[in-house]
Amino acid sequence: MKTVAEILNSKPDHSVHVISPDVPVLEAIRLMAEKNIGALVVTEGERVVGIVSERDYARKMILAGRSSAVTPVSAIMTSDVITVEPKANHEQCMQLMTDRHLRHLPVVDGGRLVGLLSIGDLVKNVIAEQQSLIRHLEQYIRGE
Known part of the structure; x- marks a missing residue:
């Protein structure tokens, strides 16, 4: 089971867009x-103060x-932002x-924004893990 840090590292674009x-x-x-993208993290300095999305x-x-x-963005952003740490796993996030x-x-991580996970990132990870498990089971069945 991958951690958030591993999922972030596997993303082709590591940038987080803030406003x-x-x-x-x-x-x-x-x-x-x-x-x-569908959302921006709202920051003051390095501190996360909200998130604003197309839905907002x-x-x-x-x-x-x-x-x-x-x-202003502050009028429509979600200010009670739920965050995760890099050591969390994908099941916890989902x-x-x-x-x-x-x-x-x-x-x-330590009060500093280090990434942004989307539901799509997590779904891609689950699919990749399931495909890997299927390959291993097929190899086991074939006696490889």
């Missing part, structure tokens, strides 16, 4: 579109009739994401 809470929502949406935009901006050009209806988990 400041005082930036207009429009800039956050532009950055998400430019990077083809749809529910808290569009449906509320707010202007994304003047509304359980947490399922129970809390999360799609993204910031990874924090």
Whole structure:
């Protein structure tokens, strides 16, 4: 069972895109579109203060009739951010994401943001582990 650190290391792109809470929502949406991502970690210095997603935009901006050009990210971000440490395993993360209806988990080590896991990252890992197990079982059955 892989740890969060191992999953992060296997990702082709290790960068975590962050934004400041005082930036207009429009800039956050532009950055998400430019990077083809669904969420940004909101930081003040190195401290994680929130997370903002496309879902937040749809529910808290569009449906509320707010202007994304003047509304700050802090007005729509989720500020009660659930994080994990690099030593957590993928099963713990999947359980947490399922129970809390999360799609993204910031990874924090010693108070410092070190990565971001998406549900897609975890699903890819589970599929890879299952394929590996199937290969090993097939080899065992064939007597290899």
